[in-house]
Amino acid sequence: MAERKIRVLLAKLGLDSHTVGVTVIAGSLRDAGMEVIYTGLRQTPDMVVQAAIQEDVDVVGISSLSGAQMQHIPKVLDRLREEEADDKLVVVGGVIPDEDAEALRAAGVDKVFTMGARTGDIADYIREWWTERER
Amino acid sequence: MGDGSKAKASESTDPDSGVLDAAEKTWRREVLEPALAERGERQDEFVTQQMHWPVKDLYTPGDLAAIGFDYQKDVGFPGQYPYTRGTNPAGYRQDLWTMLQVTGFGTATDSAERWSKMLDQGLNGFIIEYDLPTTNGYDSDHPLAEGEVARAGTAIDTLADMEQALELPWDKLQHLSSVCNAPQPVNLAMILAALEKRDIDPSSFTLQMSNAILIEYTCVGRYIYPPKHGLRIATDCIEYTIRNHSNWIPISVVSAQLYAARATPVQELAFGFAIAMEYLDATLARGFEIDEVAPYWSFITGLEMDFFEAIAKLRAYRKIWARLMRERYGAKTEEALRLRLMSSPGTTGLTLQQPLNNIARLGIQTLACALGGGAYAITTPLHDEAHALPSEEAVRVGIAVQNIVAHETGVADTVDPLAGSYLLESMTRRMEDEVFAEIEKIDAMGGALAAIESGYFQKELAHSQRERHREIEDGTRKQIGVNHLVQEDEKRSIEMFKLGQEAETRQVARLARVRADRDEELVAKTLERVREAATGDANLVPPILEAVKAYATQGEICDVMRDVFGVYHPDSLTSGV
Numbered sequence: 193m194a195e196r197k198i199r200v201l202l203a204k205l206g207l208d209s210h211t212v213g214v215t216v217i218a219g220s221l222r223d224a225g226m227e228v229i230y231t232g233l234r235q236t237p238d239m240v241v242q243a244a245i246q247e248d249v250d251v252v253g254i255s256s257l258s259g260a261q262m263q264h265i266p267k268v269l270d271r272l273r274e275e276e277a278d279d280k281l282v283v284v285g286g287v288i289p290d291e292d293a294e295a296l297r298a299a300g301v302d303k304v305f306t307m308g309a310r311t312g313d314i315a316d317y318i319r320e321w322w323t324e325r326e327r
Numbered sequence: 328m329g330d331g332s333k334a335k336a337s338e339s340t341d342p343d344s345g346v347l348d349a350a351e352k353t354w355r356r357e358v359l360e361p362a363l364a365e366r367g368e369r370q371d372e373f374v375t376q377q378m379h380w381p382v383k384d385l386y387t388p389g390d391l392a393a394i395g396f397d398y399q400k401d402v403g404f405p406g407q408y409p410y411t412r413g414t415n416p417a418g419y420r421q422d423l424w425t426m427l428q429v430t431g432f433g434t435a436t437d438s439a440e441r442w443s444k445m446l447d448q449g450l451n452g453f454i455i456e457y458d459l460p461t462t463n464g465y466d467s468d469h470p471l472a473e474g475e476v477a478r479a480g481t482a483i484d485t486l487a488d489m490e491q492a493l494e495l496p497w498d499k500l501q502h503l504s505s506v507c508n509a510p511q512p513v514n515l516a517m518i519l520a521a522l523e524k525r526d527i528d529p530s531s532f533t534l535q536m537s538n539a540i541l542i543e544y545t546c547v548g549r550y551i552y553p554p555k556h557g558l559r560i561a562t563d564c565i566e567y568t569i570r571n572h573s574n575w576i577p578i579s580v581v582s583a584q585l586y587a588a589r590a591t592p593v594q595e596l597a598f599g600f601a602i603a604m605e606y607l608d609a610t611l612a613r614g615f616e617i618d619e620v621a622p623y624w625s626f627i628t629g630l631e632m633d634f635f636e637a638i639a640k641l642r643a644y645r646k647i648w649a650r651l652m653r654e655r656y657g658a659k660t661e662e663a664l665r666l667r668l669m670s671s672p673g674t675t676g677l678t679l680q681q682p683l684n685n686i687a688r689l690g691i692q693t694l695a696c697a698l699g700g701g702a703y704a705i706t707t708p709l710h711d712e713a714h715a716l717p718s719e720e721a722v723r724v725g726i727a728v729q730n731i732v733a734h735e736t737g738v739a740d741t742v743d744p745l746a747g748s749y750l751l752e753s754m755t756r757r758m759e760d761e762v763f764a765e766i767e768k769i770d771a772m773g774g775a776l777a778a779i780e781s782g783y784f785q786k787e788l789a790h791s792q793r794e795r796h797r798e799i800e801d802g803t804r805k806q807i808g809v810n811h812l813v814q815e816d817e818k819r820s821i822e823m824f825k826l827g828q829e830a831e832t833r834q835v836a837r838l839a840r841v842r843a844d845r846d847e848e849l850v851a852k853t854l855e856r857v858r859e860a861a862t863g864d865a866n867l868v869p870p871i872l873e874a875v876k877a878y879a880t881q882g883e884i885c886d887v888m889r890d891v892f893g894v895y896h897p898d899s900l901t902s903g904v
Binding site for chain 2: 206209211214215219220230232233258260262264311
C-alpha cells in the first residue's frame with residue numbers, strides 16, 4: 193500500500209487554454225514519483241469529476257488562468273460531494289486574486305497555489321497530505 | 328599599445344588580426360590577469376539566459392573576423408537586403424514605431440469606450456483581444472462559455488456586436504489588429520460587414536489579422552478543427568484579403584505565442600518560420616507568385632529580459648526572412664524580402680511578486696525593441712498582467728513607457744545604433760546559423776503541419792517550459808522578487824481591473840435580442856451556403872460574409888464547419904502535457 197504511487201488528475205476547465213503551468217506541474221509531479229493524468233482542454237466540472245472517479249485519483253489539481261475560477265471550481269467541489277468523492281485532495285493553481293483564493297478555500301479547496309509557487313512545494317504539500325492520510 | 332590596437336580595431340576586421348591578437352594576449356597577461364589575481368570573476372561561467380550560449384568576457388574585432396563578418400553581406404544598409412539594420416531606410420528618424428496596446432474587455436460597448444479613450448490619449452491603434460468563447464468559436468450562451476463571456480477580451484457573437492465595437496474616432500485610427508485564429512473567417516466577415524454598415528472605407532486604415540491557427544495547435548490551444556482544415560480556412564482568409572483588400576495584413580505569424588510558451592529564440596524563429604512557410608506554400612498553391620504574397624506576411628514577437636539576445640533575435644528575424652524569401656522562394660521585390668515585424672516586451676518576464684518591478688522590466692524590454700531596430704509597431708503589456716486583467720492605470724503606464732523610450736533616451740535618433748557591436752554581430756550570426764539548422768530539421772519531417780501532427784513542436788516546447796521553470800526554482804536564472812531579493816512578508820495591493828458577471832448577463836441578453844429579430848429563413852439559407860463551401864473547396868469567406876450579414880451567430884457558423892471538418896482532440900503526445 194505504501195508503495196502505491198499517488199495518483200493526480202490535472203484538469204483545465206471551460207475555455208481556459210493556458211497550458212504552460214499544467215505542463216510544468218505535470219512534469220514535476222511525475223519527477224516526484226506521482227502518476228499524472230491530464231484531462232486535456234475544455235472540460236466541464238462534471239467531466240472532471242467523472243474522470244477523477246474513473247481514474248481513481250487521490251488528488252484533483254485544477255489549473256486556472258482565464259479568470260473563470262469562481263465559475264467552475266465550486267461546481268467541481270459540489271459534484272465531488274454529490275458523488276461522495278470529496279475525500280480527494282483538491283488543489284488549485286494559476287492566476288487567482290487573493291479574494292478568490294479565500295473564497296475557494298471557503299468552498300472546500302484544500303490549497304491554492306498562485307503563480308510563482310514552487311513546484312517542489314506543490315509536490316511536498318501533496319506528499320505530506322498523503323502521509324498524513326495514510327497514517 | 329592601447330591606442331595602437333584601438334586604431335586597428337576601427338579600421339578592419341581581418342588584415343591586421345595578428346597584431347590585434349597579440350595586443351589582446353598582452354592585455355590579458357599584463358592587465359586582466361593581475362586585476363583578477365586577488366578575486367576572480369563573480370561567476371564560474373556566464374551564459375545567455377535563453378540559449379545558454381557562453382558569453383565571453385570581451386568581444387573584439389577578432390570575433391567578427393572569426394565568423395568572416397562582412398558588413399555589406401551581413402548587415403548592409405537600412406532598408407536594404409538583408410535588412411539586418413531594419414526595414415525602414417530612415418529608421419525612427421522619419422516615424423517612430425506605432426504604439427499599440429492589447430486590450431479588449433466586456434461587451435462591445437465597454438470596449439469601444441475604452442479604445443476611443445486610448446486613441447484620444449495618443450495611441451495610433453490597438454489590438455483587439457476577444458474573450459475565450461469568441462476565439463473558440465462559441466456563442467455567449469453556449470454552456471462552455473459560462474463565466475468566460477466578456478472576461479479576457481471583447482465578446483462578439485454577431486454582426487450587431489461588431490458594429491458596436493467599431494464605433495470609434497476613425498480619424499485617429501491607423502492600425503487595427505484583430506486577434507482571432509480558429510474562427511478567423513467569421514471575424515473577418517464581421518469586420519467587413521460592420522465597416523460597410525458604418526460606411527467606413529476599408530482602405531483608410533490597416534487591418535492586421537492574426538489568423539494564426541498553426542500556433543494554436545502548437546501551443547495556445549484555441550483550435551477547433553483538425554490542423555489541415557485549420558490551414559485551409561486560414562488560407563481562404565489570406566486569399567480573400569489579398570484579392571480584395573490589398574492594404575490589409577491577412578496573416579500574422581504570432582511567434583510571440585511561441586515565446587510566451589517558453590520557446591527559446593532559436594525554437595521561436597525556426598518554428599515560426601516553418602509555420603510561415605506552411606501558410607505561404609498553401610497560398611502559392613492558389614495561383615499566386617511569391618512577390619505578390621510575401622509582402623503580406625507579418626510576424627509578432629515578444630522579447631525576453633536578456634537584452635542582447637533579444638536584440639540579436641530581432642535582427643536575425645529580418646535577415647533570415649530575407650534569405651528564405653530570396654534563396655528558397657526566389658523572391659525579388661523589396662516588399663517581399665522585407666519582413667514586417669511587430670515586437671513587444673514579453674509577459675513571461677513579468678512577475679506576480681513585487682509587481683511594480685515589472686515597470687522596470689517593460690522599460691528595458693521596450694528599449695530592446697527599439698534598439699532591435701525597425702520593428703514597425705511595439706506593444707507594451709501591462710505591469711499588472713501577471714496579476715489579473717490590466718487596470719486603467721497600467722494602460723497609462725504602458726503608454727508612458729513607450730513614450731519615455733521614444734522621447735527621453737535618444738535611441739530613436741540614429742538608425743540601428745548597435746550595428747557593428749562585436750558581441751551583437753557574433754550573436755546575431757549564431758542565431759541565424761542555428762535557426763537555419765533547425766528549419767532544415769523541420770523540413771526533413773515534412774514541414775510545420777507534419778511537425779504539429781506528430782507532436783514535435785509541442786514536445787519540444789514542453790521541454791523548454793519545464794527547463795525554464797527548473798532554472799527559476801534552482802536559482803540558475805535570477806528573477807528579482809521571485810528567487811532573489813524576495814520580500815517574505817510581501818502584501819500585494821496593486822489595483823486590479825474588475826469585471827463582474829454583469830457584462831456576461833448583458834451580452835447573453837443582447838444575443839437573445841439579435842436572434843429574436845432576425846430573418847431565420849435567411850439565416851438557414853446562408854448557413855447552407857457555408858456548408859456547401861466547406862464541403863467543396865470554394866473560398867469560405869464570401870458565404871460566411873452573407874451569413875454574418877443575415878445575423879447568423881459566430882457559433883452557428885462555426886458549428887456548420889464543425890459538422891463538416893470534425894473537431895480536434897489532441898492525445899497526450901500531441902498536447903505535450
